[in-house]
Amino acid sequence: MSDAAFAPAPQADSLFRRNLREFRSNRLGMASVIVVLIFVIMAVAAPLVAPQDPNETDLMRRLQPPAWMPGGEWAFLLGCDALGRDILSRIIYGARISIFIGVAVIVLATGVGILAGLAAGYFRGWVDVVIGRVVDILLGFPYLIFAIGLMAMMGPGLFNIVLALAYKEWVIPCRVVRGETLAVRELEYVEAARALGAGSRHIMWREILPNILSPVIVVSTIRMANVIILEASLSFLGLGVQPPTASWGSMVADGRAFILEAWWVSTFPGVAILLLVLAINVASQALRDAFDPRFSE
Amino acid sequence: ADLIVGFTRDADTLDPANHRNRETETIIRNLHDGLLTRDANMLVVPEIAESMTQISATEYEFKIRSGIKFHDGSEMTAEDVKFTLDRIALEGAMGGQTSPRQSLIGPVASVEVTAPDTVRIVLSEPWPILPAMLPNQQIVSRAFVEAQGNEGLATAVNGTGPFRLVEWRKGDAVIMERFDDYYGGAADIAPVGKACVDRVIFKIIPESASRVAALLAGEVHIINELPVFSMAQVEANDGTEVMTVNGTRSFFIAMNMEGEHFDDLRVRQAAAMAIDKDLIIDRILGGTAAPIDGILSPDAFGASSLPSLGYDPERAKALLAEAGFPNGIDITLDTEGPFKDTAEAIASMLSKAGIRTTVAVGEGAQLTDKWRTKGGAKSGDMYFTSWGNGSLDPFDIFTPTHRTNDRGNSAGYSNPELDALLDAAAIELDSEKRAAMYHEAELMINADQPYVYLWVPKDIYGVSKRVSGWQPSADSRINLHDACLN
Amino acid sequence: MSLLRVENLSKHYVFNRSLGQRLTGAPQRVVRAVNGVSLSVKKGEILGLIGESGCGKSTLGRAILRLHEPSSGRVVFDGTDVTALPAAELKAMRRRMQIIFQDPYASLNPRRTVADIVGLPLALHGIASGAEARRITAEVLERVGLRASQLDRYPHQFSGGQRQRIGIARALVSNPDFVVCDEPVSALDVSIQAQIIALLLELKRDLGLTYLFISHDISVIGYLADRVAVMYLGEIVESGPVISVLENPRHPYTQSLLSAVPDVGPRRSRPRVRLQGDLPSPLNPPAGCKFHTRCPLAVAACKTLVPEKRAIGPDHSAACHRLEEGLSLLEDVR
Amino acid sequence: MSLGKLLERIIQLIPVLLGVSLIVFVMLALTPGDPVQIMVGEQSITPEQEAELRRELGLDRPLAERFLRFVADAVRFDFGQSYYHGRPVADVIAERLPATIELSLVALIVALVTAIPLGVLAAIRKNSVFDRLATIGSLLGVSLPGFWFGILLIMLFAVHLQILPVSGRIGYSSEVPTVTGFLLIDTLVAGNVSAFGEALRYLLLPAITLGLPMTAILMRVTRTSMLEVMRQDYITFAEAKGLPRRLVLYRHALKNALIPTVSVAAIETGSLLGGNMIVETVFGWPGLGRLVVESIFLRNYPLVQAAVLLYAVTYVLLNFLADILYTLLNPRVKL
Amino acid sequence: MTVLLEVTNLRTEFVARAGLVRAVDGVSLKVSRGECLGVVGESGSGKSVTFSSVMGLVRSPGRVTQGTIFFDGQDLRAMSGEEMRAIRGRDIAMTMQDALTALNPALTVGQQLAEVLEAHDETLPRGRMARRAAIRDRAVEMLGLVGIPSPDQRLRQYPHEFSGGMRQRIMIAIALACRPKLLVADEPTTALDVTIQAQVLELISDIRARLGMAVVLITHDLGVVAEHCDRVMVMYAGQVVEEGPTDEVIAQPRHPYTRGLLASIPRPALRGQPLTPIEGQVPDLVGLPPQCRFHSRCPLARPECMVDVPMFEAGPGRGARCLRLEEMT
Numbered sequence A: 001m002s003d004a005a006f007a008p009a010p011q012a013d014s015l016f017r018r019n020l021r022e023f024r025s026n027r028l029g030m031a032s033v034i035v036v037l038i039f040v041i042m043a044v045a046a047p048l049v050a051p052q053d054p055n056e057t058d059l060m061r062r063l064q065p066p067a068w069m070p071g072g073e074w075a076f077l078l079g080c081d082a083l084g085r086d087i088l089s090r091i092i093y094g095a096r097i098s099i100f101i102g103v104a105v106i107v108l109a110t111g112v113g114i115l116a117g118l119a120a121g122y123f124r125g126w127v128d129v130v131i132g133r134v135v136d137i138l139l140g141f142p143y144l145i146f147a148i149g150l151m152a153m154m155g156p157g158l159f160n161i162v163l164a165l166a167y168k169e170w171v172i173p174c175r176v177v178r179g180e181t182l183a184v185r186e187l188e189y190v191e192a193a194r195a196l197g198a199g200s201r202h203i204m205w206r207e208i209l210p211n212i213l214s215p216v217i218v219v220s221t222i223r224m225a226n227v228i229i230l231e232a233s234l235s236f237l238g239l240g241v242q243p244p245t246a247s248w249g250s251m252v253a254d255g256r257a258f259i260l261e262a263w264w265v266s267t268f269p270g271v272a273i274l275l276l277v278l279a280i281n282v283a284s285q286a287l288r289d290a291f292d293p294r295f296s297e
Numbered sequence B: 001a002d003l004i005v006g007f008t009r010d011a012d013t014l015d016p017a018n019h020r021n022r023e024t025e026t027i028i029r030n031l032h033d034g035l036l037t038r039d040a041n042m043l044v045v046p047e048i049a050e051s052m053t054q055i056s057a058t059e060y061e062f063k064i065r066s067g068i069k070f071h072d073g074s075e076m077t078a079e080d081v082k083f084t085l086d087r088i089a090l091e092g093a094m095g096g097q098t099s100p101r102q103s104l105i106g107p108v109a110s111v112e113v114t115a116p117d118t119v120r121i122v123l124s125e126p127w128p129i130l131p132a133m134l135p136n137q138q139i140v141s142r143a144f145v146e147a148q149g150n151e152g153l154a155t156a157v158n159g160t161g162p163f164r165l166v167e168w169r170k171g172d173a174v175i176m177e178r179f180d181d182y183y184g185g186a187a188d189i190a191p192v193g194k195a196c197v198d199r200v201i202f203k204i205i206p207e208s209a210s211r212v213a214a215l216l217a218g219e220v221h222i223i224n225e226l227p228v229f230s231m232a233q234v235e236a237n238d239g240t241e242v243m244t245v246n247g248t249r250s251f252f253i254a255m256n257m258e259g260e261h262f263d264d265l266r267v268r269q270a271a272a273m274a275i276d277k278d279l280i281i282d283r284i285l286g287g288t289a290a291p292i293d294g295i296l297s298p299d300a301f302g303a304s305s306l307p308s309l310g311y312d313p314e315r316a317k318a319l320l321a322e323a324g325f326p327n328g329i330d331i332t333l334d335t336e337g338p339f340k341d342t343a344e345a346i347a348s349m350l351s352k353a354g355i356r357t358t359v360a361v362g363e364g365a366q367l368t369d370k371w372r373t374k375g376g377a378k379s380g381d382m383y384f385t386s387w388g389n390g391s392l393d394p395f396d397i398f399t400p401t402h403r404t405n406d407r408g409n410s411a412g413y414s415n416p417e418l419d420a421l422l423d424a425a426a427i428e429l430d431s432e433k434r435a436a437m438y439h440e441a442e443l444m445i446n447a448d449q450p451y452v453y454l455w456v457p458k459d460i461y462g463v464s465k466r467v468s469g470w471q472p473s474a475d476s477r478i479n480l481h482d483a484c485l486n
Numbered sequence C: 001m002s003l004l005r006v007e008n009l010s011k012h013y014v015f016n017r018s019l020g021q022r023l024t025g026a027p028q029r030v031v032r033a034v035n036g037v038s039l040s041v042k043k044g045e046i047l048g049l050i051g052e053s054g055c056g057k058s059t060l061g062r063a064i065l066r067l068h069e070p071s072s073g074r075v076v077f078d079g080t081d082v083t084a085l086p087a088a089e090l091k092a093m094r095r096r097m098q099i100i101f102q103d104p105y106a107s108l109n110p111r112r113t114v115a116d117i118v119g120l121p122l123a124l125h126g127i128a129s130g131a132e133a134r135r136i137t138a139e140v141l142e143r144v145g146l147r148a149s150q151l152d153r154y155p156h157q158f159s160g161g162q163r164q165r166i167g168i169a170r171a172l173v174s175n176p177d178f179v180v181c182d183e184p185v186s187a188l189d190v191s192i193q194a195q196i197i198a199l200l201l202e203l204k205r206d207l208g209l210t211y212l213f214i215s216h217d218i219s220v221i222g223y224l225a226d227r228v229a230v231m232y233l234g235e236i237v238e239s240g241p242v243i244s245v246l247e248n249p250r251h252p253y254t255q256s257l258l259s260a261v262p263d264v265g266p267r268r269s270r271p272r273v274r275l276q277g278d279l280p281s282p283l284n285p286p287a288g289c290k291f292h293t294r295c296p297l298a299v300a301a302c303k304t305l306v307p308e309k310r311a312i313g314p315d316h317s318a319a320c321h322r323l324e325e326g327l328s329l330l331e332d333v334r
Numbered sequence D: 001m002s003l004g005k006l007l008e009r010i011i012q013l014i015p016v017l018l019g020v021s022l023i024v025f026v027m028l029a030l031t032p033g034d035p036v037q038i039m040v041g042e043q044s045i046t047p048e049q050e051a052e053l054r055r056e057l058g059l060d061r062p063l064a065e066r067f068l069r070f071v072a073d074a075v076r077f078d079f080g081q082s083y084y085h086g087r088p089v090a091d092v093i094a095e096r097l098p099a100t101i102e103l104s105l106v107a108l109i110v111a112l113v114t115a116i117p118l119g120v121l122a123a124i125r126k127n128s129v130f131d132r133l134a135t136i137g138s139l140l141g142v143s144l145p146g147f148w149f150g151i152l153l154i155m156l157f158a159v160h161l162q163i164l165p166v167s168g169r170i171g172y173s174s175e176v177p178t179v180t181g182f183l184l185i186d187t188l189v190a191g192n193v194s195a196f197g198e199a200l201r202y203l204l205l206p207a208i209t210l211g212l213p214m215t216a217i218l219m220r221v222t223r224t225s226m227l228e229v230m231r232q233d234y235i236t237f238a239e240a241k242g243l244p245r246r247l248v249l250y251r252h253a254l255k256n257a258l259i260p261t262v263s264v265a266a267i268e269t270g271s272l273l274g275g276n277m278i279v280e281t282v283f284g285w286p287g288l289g290r291l292v293v294e295s296i297f298l299r300n301y302p303l304v305q306a307a308v309l310l311y312a313v314t315y316v317l318l319n320f321l322a323d324i325l326y327t328l329l330n331p332r333v334k335l
Numbered sequence E: 001m002t003v004l005l006e007v008t009n010l011r012t013e014f015v016a017r018a019g020l021v022r023a024v025d026g027v028s029l030k031v032s033r034g035e036c037l038g039v040v041g042e043s044g045s046g047k048s049v050t051f052s053s054v055m056g057l058v059r060s061p062g063r064v065t066q067g068t069i070f071f072d073g074q075d076l077r078a079m080s081g082e083e084m085r086a087i088r089g090r091d092i093a094m095t096m097q098d099a100l101t102a103l104n105p106a107l108t109v110g111q112q113l114a115e116v117l118e119a120h121d122e123t124l125p126r127g128r129m130a131r132r133a134a135i136r137d138r139a140v141e142m143l144g145l146v147g148i149p150s151p152d153q154r155l156r157q158y159p160h161e162f163s164g165g166m167r168q169r170i171m172i173a174i175a176l177a178c179r180p181k182l183l184v185a186d187e188p189t190t191a192l193d194v195t196i197q198a199q200v201l202e203l204i205s206d207i208r209a210r211l212g213m214a215v216v217l218i219t220h221d222l223g224v225v226a227e228h229c230d231r232v233m234v235m236y237a238g239q240v241v242e243e244g245p246t247d248e249v250i251a252q253p254r255h256p257y258t259r260g261l262l263a264s265i266p267r268p269a270l271r272g273q274p275l276t277p278i279e280g281q282v283p284d285l286v287g288l289p290p291q292c293r294f295h296s297r298c299p300l301a302r303p304e305c306m307v308d309v310p311m312f313e314a315g316p317g318r319g320a321r322c323l324r325l326e327e328m329t
């Protein structure tokens, strides 16, 4: 063989790194990743960042307006809530809860979804039928009703919120994984692995899974944004996290009552949700453009 | 003109005998009248009855007014009254089903029509609050019920009230119009005559912010449950004002006396002293509540002034230390969602006095199961809750919350002496003696502190300035007979 | 001695009817992708398998390897009945029977490196691991004309022809005796195709491999196969030594196939057979001789009777009712 | 569509409905809080009366028996009495259902009629300012918590501008005889155009709030699939035929691009129906969602069970409908 | 014979992630009326893009950046989008490689045939009903022409209800509906089986003879060209490397690539002889320097070849892009 056979040799880097480079060149995408990171750092370093104790009530500061309005104070930049707690500090601490719930639900849901979807798509037959029925049942069961029922059943609490949100969330990665698995399992490289003597486990985990992961990740990030909003909806219905801890959702929900006379109480956490969710959405779109060209245009 | 009430909750049914719901009754009470009613000062006065006489501890006689017409034009008779009361009191009187309001009219043995215009209620045992409870039962037409059937009554109305039903848009609104043949209502409450407005509409708006918005936008003229923090805005708005009335619901914190901390009086007293009631009333409740040191509302029969422990966090800490908790204690305060804010404020006050408190928001049904155990085992530390006293008679608030193992005794309080006193007071006919007995009982519980007695909030209404002739009522009814719209 | 003997092998795909379809009495749908095929391949020989798209070539190749479980029939490889092997022994057998695929893009896992892909059989069969596996893998890569330095690259970094070489390396790494080549050059450009064909021939010569070479391109089969089998709708209609079949095709289908192949030679004087109509669907194949719907020579008997396979010359046989009449479409037109 | 497929759909419905009712049943049974206690509230009741009530509500039976009875009754469309309303559950639900369906349908229509043209336009003008704005808009749409957005809308349009009503379905001056329960239809049947307009005004804000996330999602789906379709060979071939651009876009591209839009719309409509209790609460909309939430808190088991079953049936039917639509758009798929 | 299509020095570029792709670089060609031109070349050599450029169908991110295109005396590059639409389908028609993806799955075959008539045919009557009937008749006629049995019923069917060969024929029917002067058949048979391929190619030849139209037959099968085309044009990496009468080019290639291509084709006749493949790969089209594009694979390559080689004349009607063409006889 002449050397010319290997004419312009492509750079020796992985698909992942190439995608990453692609991703980095997307400016809007990078900006949103930075926003998300800021939120995450804020959440992790909350005790260092927050100007006040988020749970310190002071009824004398009840509904104190933001610093730039008459009656405001710079130490309480975004004003205070109905119990005189610093809204900014609560938003900073609230990021922990909101992000934790978002991440926990998605990790749980994606994990279950991958297992179920892979099993359904790979084994097909009755496994697929059973999982398909379960999915149908869950899809036919209205989300909020189930969540409310579950919360009523188990009582409030962070873990229960995660469960109530994850119960159906896994259906989405499951469907994606199943569809992709059905497609990928027919590909020749899977057949090749089987021809070489590989067993089901090897084929599922090593041959199929790595190839269906990127659409799953993309879908999961988008859903994470959604979960953060859903948690807020649960809070609206009075099923949110336990006081005095605040999630953004419960802050908006509790603050909505004052929207006429103290708009800042619910507006700032609302804006925080909007910002983070928007950033996640934009980032995931950029992610999908870079990592899964099939989804992008 | 249409008077529109922005109301929190729809009626469950329009059958006066088949519900247990205050809002439902508020709506129904404009369509139906009762034997008795209450005036603005919560005094019980005759309505459909002309007069009431107590014949013995267990016998009451009512003279029925003549010339009262049902909405369908038929004349109301004593038979209708008996029929109504039987329907509530007798087992299975509603087509095999027993009225859920049975317990509200007490131990009725029989109802007799003793003369064409006289009805007598015979009780199986003394029940002094019967007159106070009768305004809550509305008279229906026997012929109509027999024609419509019990189920039909859920949506069809033929009452004697100032308004007749036009349409019930379920979940949305109850629309009524003036009943022109109305007999005029209770003679003791002026003005007597037909209703003032042409139509009355109860429009259902559950979300507070939306309800306030509807009032401000002029879409509705009266709203109930105006949130405290919206008071300023309703006042500031040109066409609207705030109206308040003393409520009938006492708020308190139950302390689990079977638990490890609150079995000690000193700890209970420490808790009471740690809470700055006045501050909370001032800042969170907008000044619209009356502090209490016993269970009774200041308006209630038998209410009296009681010694107060006052707000003294230092003393509270000392008491805790005395009780063997120099480093304080860690406890949980249960409450329901709507009271989260207040509970948190209380928790932070308690914490400052060494009772480090976490608020746990639960759901109504669950907390009831957990706390109102009627003698069953209790878990939990503290429970921020309340008990309503629509009759303003101590009987239906004192006994349930303080008598040993009674249905509302969340603290698990048991004092045989008090039990005896309450039982005696229940059947005492002499009201002065009765009042004195309740005063004594109040002193007992004030000393034992099974609860931290907090306050009785006012009911707050937002009202358009176009409305005249209407006053909010302490029993939270919205009686629109006298209301006019300019 | 034949290395591989296929006896009366069938592969039927049954479409499961849903409950609803069963209740309304919808008929069971079966694709008889391979229907009673028998053949044998001698050691060191290349058996070419040709036929039109969908006639069952790939299915046959996979059924032989038991990648698709055959519905009936036997596959005897080197004296062992492959169809009767339990799972564990089948796995061991896979070392000796390998397959190369048509699509150089779909047949390589895009998320794994060349070392992973080619080294997989070593790991699966416990032949070698670690540095040893890497050494073997590198050797095989060099063997197929790639370089050891490319071990850690991903498939997308290679061109189509290079990918096909990776696929070949993967099939060879476990030292097989027999390789099914399922249209290994159909997806490649002519200039690259020639490279791969040359490589496959070189490997066969050096390693003593035996191929079942599937293709729809008669030119390719004619160039490299020793013997050829012609397939139509799941059945072998004619088979024999490649020269004999190409020079003297006896089945009307083989004849029309040959006449349809465009050739770069000087302007053709060859006659052209025009077949009418399209390939019937394997879901409801015609009765009798499956070719009768398109066969210019069909007679009444063809519509009902299934023709037997009959010998024509040494090792050359065909299945046609009118074989004895010695008719030829090619001559007819001439 | 074949009879077989229809039958199959119906057969598929059975396990779904059974599963759904079993879940509700178990969920409610495991939920602490005694319905009798809640009914009685603070009033006194003797133990005999309590037992009597329990018997009337059927709560004294073992769970399995209650479930079987529920299933047996449900088959006959008998869902029992609602504890609170003193009437059959079926009646109570039937009164509330039209409002919910009307709101959801209008939200769906609002979503479809805005999302599809916007998506198509964004795809055609890919990377234009319009496309960017539409993308940002759709991201905002899925990022806004619905209840918050609803309240903001009320503040703006009802309180400040006072051009739209705050809550309810229709004003009280117009009387509309109930025929279908759908006000938009009933007003027209009654020939009352002003009432129709009024009903529409009341619908506007809740429908927008409910439809917004769906609009955003559908717009993105339409845009993406439109771009995907525009890349297909048959579009190139249509161009090669020299067809007018309009024809290429709307006949060739859009019809195919709508296929994913339809299936996403079906899934989203399911969540719309089940998820609109928030909007119903904010806008005082007398729909089923709010009733069900209240009923859960009141442990009104029969009503919750029936309503959840209804949601499940609706969901399955919607998907069925989408399938039919799917075949109309995509002749390759045979039902 | 008069020239129908004349393309000079055409260049079409794509902006891709990796950089600027010059898919077509300096292509010149002529097609005379009634003639059949074969275009061969490996995948990616620019065959399709060349003729998409001619038809004005290059879409973003692609752009025709240079060259002239004259069709029937008109300058196509100077035309507006609407003017091009009028020409496409009426005067120049095209068929595509994969008929299943080129026919719209959501429209019936009849609709897809009718719309091209509706768009271009000026001979149709005015009245609605009459017009519709006329279109139908024409559609039936066209399907009959390409040999679809019972065409009037088949019109109502969808593409997926036809077999591959029939779809290809339907696409040809659509392309021919307005009797174009030039048909560009882009790999009309690559997706088909040999026996069907032969049917379709013969159909095109038949119709060409009958209607007297010119055909450009794009393929990568030299055999197809040999059997059906008067002239052939060989493309490599975006350029025409050799052109001339088919028989002559095949008998005596004048470019090393053409020669290598012919030697690479396995044929039964060559059994036992080793094939002589062209070693190496087609170069990447991104950022190619201006030099002979084949030199990295060329057995005759020399240092002088590292320049931009123009097309040299190599006999009557023949040309090749090679400095050493004289040596290849």
Ligand SMILES: Nc1ncnc2c1ncn2[C@@H]1O[C@H](COP(=O)(O)OP(=O)(O)OP(=O)(O)O)[C@@H](O)[C@H]1O
Binding pocket: C013, C031, C032, C033, C051, C052, C053, C054, C055, C056, C057, C058, C059, C060, C216, C282
């Ligand atoms: N997994 C399967 N399920 C059902 N039918 C199948 C399956 N695989 C193949 N078939 C059918 O079996 C028949 C033979 O298919 P096969 O792939 O073996 O043909 P082939 O000759 O290899 O065709 P090609 O030249 O297109 O590769 C076809 O009609 C095909 O539709």
Ligand SMILES: Nc1ncnc2c1ncn2[C@@H]1O[C@H](COP(=O)(O)OP(=O)(O)OP(=O)(O)O)[C@@H](O)[C@H]1O
Binding pocket: E014, E015, E016, E021, E022, E023, E041, E042, E043, E044, E045, E046, E047, E048, E049, E050, E060, E061, E062, E220, E285
């Ligand atoms: N949309 C596009 N974006 C980027 N590059 C393109 C695009 N379309 C075509 N090309 C490039 O243009 C070159 C020529 O493509 P073209 O489709 O004309 O090849 P072809 O000769 O027709 O090949 P085939 O035989 O595979 O159809 C290819 O290298 C391809 O990469």
Ligand SMILES: [Mg+2]
Binding pocket: C057, C058, C059, C182
């Ligand atoms: Mg195949």
Ligand SMILES: [Mg+2]
Binding pocket: E047, E048, E049, E186
């Ligand atoms: Mg091409």
